Amino acid sequence: FFDIRQPVTGPEELEASVRYIEDGLMLMSGGHIVWLGEWREGEARLAGASKTAGLEIDDYRDKLIVPGFVDTHIHYPQTEMIGAYGEQLLEWLTRYTFPTEQQYHCADYAKRMSKFFISQLLLNGTTTALVFGTVHPQSVDALFKEASDINMRLVAGKVMMDKNAPDALLETPEQSEADTRALIARWHNRQRLSYALTPRFAPTSSPELLQKVRLLKQEFPDVYMHTHLSENVAELSWVKEMHPEHQHYLDVYHQHGLTGERCVFAHCLHLDDSEWDCLSETDSTIAFCPTSNLFLGSGLFNLQKTWQKKIRVGMGTDVGAGTTFNMLQTLLEAYKVGQLQRYRLSAFEAFYHATLGGARALHLDDKIGNFDAGKEADFVVLEPGVSALQKLRATNSKTLAEKLFVLMTLGDDRNVYCTYIDGELAYARDELSGESCA
Ligand code: GUN
Ligand code: FE
Structure with missing residues (x-):
């Protein structure tokens, strides 16, 4: 042991x-x-x-x-598109991701892929994950159903987005709230399942949509908030252009009350000092996704800074921008990201982030993450x-x-x-x- x-x-x-x-x-x-x-x-x-x-x-x-390994950021409806060639984030979303995610309007398809996805987690030793669905509520129903059948600990949510994507993947803020509310009622705190409010990222969220997310977060304080932050430089300029009134990218979420405990931000590659401080002061969580960051050419994550700033961090595979479900392979890529910045990631630190650290990142370290008596x-x-x-x-x-x-x-x-x-x-x-x- x-x-x-x-x-x-x-x-x-x-x-x-x-x-x-x-x-x-x-x-x-x-x-x-x-x-x-x-x-x-x-x-x-x-x-x-x-x-x-x-x-x-x-x-x-x-x-x-x-x-069991804890994966703090993964998209189940991107399993079938791992290895989509040749693009960086924004083009990759348009060319590959959005068309793939449209298939999840079909509940049968979602069920089939949920089974496949959960089996991939298990055969890689991942026992808990924080998961993106698609905009379709049926995508999340199918996933929770599969996890509940084996009493797995899983956190997931339907994507919320109301602009800058194909019409088939868009919703109104009102519809988004109603669908999300119904899913929370159906799944949150049932067995070992938890719900995560999942606005995709700032560019696909209107202020009205983020306001709905804020109200839901206030109403259900133990529900998670899960999104992307500062992944790609073109994304950064886009957000700046779209939100000149905000001090920085994180401020778009922060001003909408979407920082704090159980708020999980994937990537965080190009943060300025005030963003690092804001994550630290609000006790928000970062998901470090090395295989994705390298595959999409997004950048190098500064793991050392998370220790300095005392920020909760977990490992994410970020499938399908990430290239594997496997945590061992993900840890190796994290080590290489460290090497490129002269940071020495030890095996103990790597396994910590993949287990107890990941559990702590999700505020689940009283339940999972090591072998203490009483844990699951x-x-x-x-x-x-x-x-x-x-x-x-x-x-x-x-x-x-x-x-x-x-x-x-x-x-x-x-x-x-x-x-x-x-x-x-x-x-x-x-x-x-x-x-x-x-
Ligand atoms: N930013 C917004 N959506 C996505 C996504 O699906 N994957 C990744 N890696 N980044 C995103
Ligand atoms: Fe992602």
Whole structure:
């Protein structure tokens, strides 16, 4: 077992917070972690307990069990367009994204893609995600339904947008509010599901629409707000032109009351000092999406600054601008983004952002993110050496930090042996087709 015991305020604190149990035992009951410790100690406990007979034991020796990965920014209706060639953000939206998202007016299509999407999360070891739907309420109904079937912890919302997109994807602020309200009533706080108000970004939002978002946020304070911020320089100029009255991009959201706890901003690549300060002062969250930022040529995220400014940050794959569902691959790209700015992202820091840090970014660290007793039993069983190259490299790595770093350098979905959601096996790699979900 490997996890980080508690949230930290800087990467230098991580080493002391690492929990590593080479030969351990985890006891679970009713979807929650009851106990984690050394196998010897656990075995002695079990022997003493009369209820041992009813216990089911799964043996994962030689594997590495880590908390389920948390993806803090992903678009489920862009799964089918990963690898859309040749454009940067604004053209990419027009040429690929908007046509793709139009297909989600069909509830059957949304259902099929929801199943596929959730199975991709599980086979990559992601157990919680903050997800964009499309403008169509049926897209989010389909996704929540699939997540509820396995009692997954998921946060999602329908896109709200009323300008600068094809007519088929536009709505009025009134319709947007009514549809959003109905979805909140249907899904928010049902099982482990939460709702996120999801205005796409400033350029597709009128002031009237943002006003509706503000009112909903006031009415439902524990609902999330999830949007994009400062991703691409052409986007930045566009926002400046559109909103000369605002001090900067973030101010468009801030003046509409859309900063603060549970407000999650994807990207944040080109912020000025006052924007960093505003995110910090309002305790807003950033989703760092390295594969997307590199794929769309958007820019390099300044992770170091989030420590300096004490800003909550999680990892996002941002599929379909992001190029993988896999968190290990995402962490490697985060490391490279660091290298280009002379920032050294350690394996401990990388895994922290992907687990407990991500949970904290979503204000869920009291429920998920590590193996503390009482937390929800969402975790991944990783198999560190599946390829000849991984095996070779593993024999040459000594410390835990080195082993984890090699795993994020060479790893991918093949290393996910199985995934548990709510204490139940939800995916096993070697079952039947190899991509099956229980
Ligand atoms: N900005 C507005 N919409 C999107 C989107 O769908 N993907 C990304 N990466 N950025 C956006
Ligand atoms: Fe995105």
